[in-house]
Amino acid sequence: MKAVKTLSSSELFSHPGRLLEDHLISVADFIETFLDEKPKDLVEELKDLAIIVALTHDIGKATSYFQEYISSENNKIKLKNIETRHSLFSSICSFYLAKDILKDNILAIFAYIVVKRHHSNLIDILDELSIDEKELKVLNKQIDSIDDKKFSILCEKIKVRGLNRLLTKHVLYDWFNNFEKELSSLRPKIRRLNSDPRNYIKLNFLFSLLIDADKSDVVIGNLDSFTKRNNINPNAVDVFLKGRNFLPSPINDLRMKAYNEVVGKIESFNIQDKLYMINLPTGMGKTLISFSFALKLKKVLRENNIFSRIVYSLPFLSIIDQNSKVFEDVLQKNNVETSSNIILKHHHLSELYYKVDYTEFETNEAKILIEGWNSEIIITTFVQLFHTIFSNKNASLRKFHRFSNSIIILDEIQALPLKYWNVITNLFLSLTEELNIYLIISTATKPLIFNDQRVINLVDKKFYFNSLDRITIVPNITQKITLEKMKQKINFDLEKSILFIFNTISSAKKFYYLIKDVPNKTFLSSHILPEDRQNRINDIKRGKYQIVVSTQLVEAGVDVDFNLVVRDFAPIDSINQSSGRCNRNALNKGKVRIYYLKDDNTGKSYASYIYDPVLLDISEKILQEYKELKEANFLEVLDKYFSLIKEKKTQIESDKIFESMCKLKYDCGDNNDRCISVSNFHLIEEDYPREDIFIELNSEAEKIWLEYSELIKIEDRFLKKQKFEEIKSNFYKYVISVPSLHQNASNLPSIVNGFRYVCNAMLDTYYDRETGFILDSNNFMFV
Template sequence: MCSSNLYSHPDVLLEDHLIGVAQFSELFLCEKPPEIQEELRDIVKIIALTHDIGKATSYFQCYLKANDKEKEEIKKKKETHHSLFSAICAYFIVKEKRAEKFFPLFSYIAVKRHHGDLIDVLDEISLFTDEEKKLLLQQLDSIDEKSFKKLASKLKKEGLPIFLTKECIRGWIENFPEELKKLKKEVRNLDKDVRHYLYLNFLYSLLLDADKNEVVVKTRDIFERKTFNTSDWVNNYKKNKKFDFSSINPLREEAYQEVMSKEISLDKKIYSLNLPTGLGKTLISLSFALKLREKLKNEKNIHPRIIYALPFLSIIEQNFSVFESVIKSNHLEPTSDILLKHHHLSGISYQKENNEFETDEAKILIEGWNSEIIVTTFMQLFHTLISNQNKNLRKFHKLSNSIIILDEVQSIPIKYWSLLQTIMKKLSDSLNVYIIFATATEPLIFEKNEITSLVNKDSYFSSLNRVLLIPVLDKSRTLEELFNYFQLDNGKSYLFIFNTIASAKRFYEMIENLSISHTFLSTHITPRERLQRIREIKANMYQVVITTQLVEAGVDIDFDIVVRDMAPLDSINQAAGRCNRNNNSKSKGVVYVFELKDDNDRTYASYIYDCVLLDITKKILSEKEEIKEDEFLKLIEDYYNETKNKKTQNVSKNLLEAIEKLKYDTEDKNVPSISAFKLIEEDYNKIDVFIEFDDIAKGVWQDFLKIKEIGNRFLKKQHFDSIKDQFYQYVICVPASIKNSLELVNGIYYLSNDKLREFYDLETGFITEGMTSSAVVL
């Protein structure tokens, strides 16, 4: 059959692109639960085969044939736009085939917004004007009849349920205003059901992912999944690994065996692994997930991806390295299709067997989570789950049939607990998702009957006697008073954790002239240098470490004495996890908690923590002079019970209401919308600064300047992606209010090597002029 001679992209026939997207959609859908496949297969095909049908207009065809300069002008013209035209076709064809469950509306929105972000659904169906109707008819009239018939014939042969004609589309355009009136009424009376949100996101996500892969990656062979037995991966790793001696190892092994001997019921989908710090939650949770994966594969023919999420970048590298070692110990190469790291600073490199993919292909594959095990951040995961943005939601469909491990789950803000409880339950039920919460301080997100515990946590907490916690809260103290409180013992190691960068720097200045080995950590030190210092700390190269909270959750370091500025109890418990972690000290480790204040008599804690959480913590700690480790669990449970009673869940309630009403984004900022969700709230405006720290940084900066000279924005982005990983090793965030006279170059502030000593201290990092004691690290 002859081609239509209509094009979707330069040198790409429209029918080839539409059919290609349909094939990618089918490929991705085949990985989902059978009931999802059955319910959505025909809808997914219609969406894929119609999503760019509006490109058949003569206006769009002229745009494709124009030179670059002309394209910029033509692109601005409304006649060139194709999404609304395509969306109306998708709507009516789906309505004819599957009118139930808002599927026609969801198909319309997925297609209309596949080049943009989602907005309030009610706003979406209130935007159609007489002018738009006139424009659509004008676009329709411009389509070449003969070419369109050839296109329609090919699409019908590929599975589109009707033979598309211009006359048919004309009727749809004429009738669309009446359809919208009915839809508005239905949307206003929408049931309070999170599943509407999950289904719309799923359809939208599947289209986005299929579309991008068809355009950039093209071949579907890349997506062929590997099959191997993973249930013994961690066992094999443990046999080959020479673990350092620790008196706590038998307890770690006991916890591991308890979890791995547990019978798995596939009806149970939400699990909790609540163990004290240092008992190996990372390996245990991975091993259980791999065992669960094998059971799902053997009993249900499902091959779930494992999505392992952490709260902080500081522990991504550490745990990713452990996973690499696990895979290598099983005689496999941890290529990107097996193990993938994804966060906003990760490099753009994707390998499969002997193939290294080009930057643009690699970017699509990484951001689409195309791997068996994905190591990522809470930011990436939760902004995939709760978002209106195209770039975030593209990988939403990958959550279906997955096993999600949430490590250090206590880091999730309390205000989102209720939201998380509802969303996670619906996600597990509707999209067959298994969830494992791993933590030393289990927050009360779920009721006890909603979650399956993997260990008898009481027995492990009561078995430990590594640490003594001593609250020194009789009064607030200055940094000078803290310095005078301690006579540092040369035979012991010390970790001081402060709430603000300013207070940490000031205390460091007090100790830097002492004849002891010491170092400093904060986010004002370049990431490259920070990781190097963490490696040195792990190698016991320093007796005293001064740091901010960035070491608290999951960073595998160990000290005899930990001193913590006042914080919520779960943070204090995490800090205690860096004290005598491996139980190798001859005496108990000691954790001191002080309430430190600045020169204005304001506590540093008050700058960054919720006063209700601080009050609850202070009340609990002040009741005891010292607290043994076997009492930690009871204290944390008391703390969470108290916080649940006192902290409002209004933020969760508003977001949940927006999700149920499909209010993705609104111009009225007084109306709650999904776009308002931010896992981490920024307390102050920040700027990025590139620090030309060494010769490598000089080379990276020169590459950056050359890239900025590239005229084509797509090429420019592609070249930057190739150096992004190295570039951000030298970028820090500082408050926008600083008074430093930095040079702004191509959108980023730049500290040249010849001015380095003026603005960057080799020990404590960036020297901020005009920074107050409230400057914090998050």
């Protein structure tokens, strides 16, 4: 970091009370700090460019138009107009300064794009490469308005900090009036971009650095929270396991064998190997195995001057808390304070709480630190992770630079949509090289994704699948039957515990009421409030219920165990996940019975309402070959299933998104329905509109609703948003989402303060304490 000579103030401001030169220099300091932990080759290529971007990203705020606007207390709305805008002005400066030091004009364009869009989202880069007469006229007016003396002081200060050229108004006139010619010469080059995703990665990286540094400077203001990194005992899981005193048993012996096999591979670690696979049957302890391997890998990388973070990602919000608790228990067993800079949960409903030692950060500060992934271990969802990698959105891309040098664990990777296999595989192969990412893939049902020779298998998967005989799958799928018929086939008196898994909420509810006389049962679906749902899962784990009726939300990752699992027909990978809820600890012989259930009203199978017909057809043909399917045969069945899927399912959308990434086509706008861009990537497809409903279940919910009702009156939208962020995590404990389709949603409550609201007095009209939200529909199809 270069020392800046003491000069008089420019008296220009970037934010109320903040000198423009101080902000620009501080953002450069933040970026330099971020780059200290990035891959050496990437830093050498992009550091000078990143500093230019930092020192010029707000230089357009030097105009008298912006200065009058920022200093006004009462007329901000009136004063805000096209002349107060600063991004285009600043971005042209960044372009020419970058062009002066670079041989590759593509990177100069990146500087232009990054600065121009640092307050908005990325679009198609070709749409950025033009400037009209109106914009040029405004730019010249903005230069005219600048105070010469103040601008001179500002430019001298940022030149001393590291800018490669001293700027003057004369230079700016020349640049701005020749810029269209520059863009015209560059458009053909952009059109010729090929199938190489490296430009996409570099542009995202630069964009991420700037917007993270910019926001962090404005909200946090100092580097203290970003400079301290923490070491974690690489043997933390070993210590944890030794203290658990597991009873000797064949299944526990097998788990320890798998654990030792994986962590033992760290001894032969090659720093050039970036892709790892842990493919083990369900219930074998993959969570702890992958965490231990990652901690040991983190130590080895640190010994090679690579400072990594662990990003552990899961497909389902419902199991974030469960697995986070496991990691926290491991750390606490090793006397590690689980402060926010050590371990952090991040998803769209995360509590805005960030604490280090005895310091608890304010809400705005906590939001910046959490959403910027400022921690050694980040536990997050697939949505957060993949919508950071495949995105055009400013808020999502902000943490993209955190991927560099990281160790990413993708757990339950089979949950990724098949249509995106190609683009995810292709981009990650480039990310591992460009950003030096180490990827650990954890799965019980290895799909043909990352099916690359560079993947290092950390276990002998055939050995572990062949060694198990915990469960037998019995496919009863030769004909479709009703819920009533299935009920007649179950002997509730003989079975110690039964888990029923249905494909739709309506079928689960119907069956629950069919067995209303069966005692000791409970119900799970997404129409049970999150707070209530988690309490029920905890009770299930404690063995409180003999019978559980659930949708498939329980099938992956939720650590529950039953003697018998009864599953409505589904694709084979889902059936395998459901099987993981049966006889996990090999205490007896577990059974998984599959029935092909049909809707009484339509004659259609419930499976057809929610699953791809191709996947159902493949699964049916494979399972019809078996009267019984032993656990030792699961691997060959899964391999056959995924091979047939790859043959029959198209990757057209995946390939088009990859092409868009390579051509830097981030977004096509609202006027081109046929265009496929990066913004078309949606991990979760919303095929139907949803509406959120607040359920005033108890006194705590009533208190939260009153808080919400008060803050909604706040006129300042930024303050209103901040206040809601403070209660959001607790607020959404009492919110469920239902489809707003009129034919399926005739029992929706009225809207109050922007939310559909069920007051406690009306609770029985809208919410059943056993089965959740009451929706007047015979065919409610969601989980």
